[in-house]
Amino acid sequence: MLERKLYCSDCNKEIEAGEDIYAKMKAPKHKIMVEIKAYLKKESDILCQECFGK
Ligand SMILES: [Zn+2]
Numbered sequence: 001m002l003e004r005k006l007y008c009s010d011c012n013k014e015i016e017a018g019e020d021i022y023a024k025m026k027a028p029k030h031k032i033m034v035e036i037k038a039y040l041k042k043e044s045d046i047l048c049q050e051c052f053g054k
Contacts, residue, residue, distance in 0.1 A: 008021075008047055008050075008051055009045040013050075015048060019048070021046055022047045023044040023045065023047070025045070026043050
């Protein structure tokens with residue numbers, strides 16, 4: 001279950017549960033990532049399958 005709704009950062013389409021998504025993100029500066037969720041929220045762009053394939 002998703003805790004919050006995800007939206008494609010390109011087309012703003014709502015990502016449906018079970019749909020394949022792609023996250024474009026910067027490589028972490030630290031090897032050990034304690035706050036992975038916070039990091040993803042801050043540093044990643046979520047793309048739907050359609051936009052990723054463009
Ligand atoms: Zn999209």
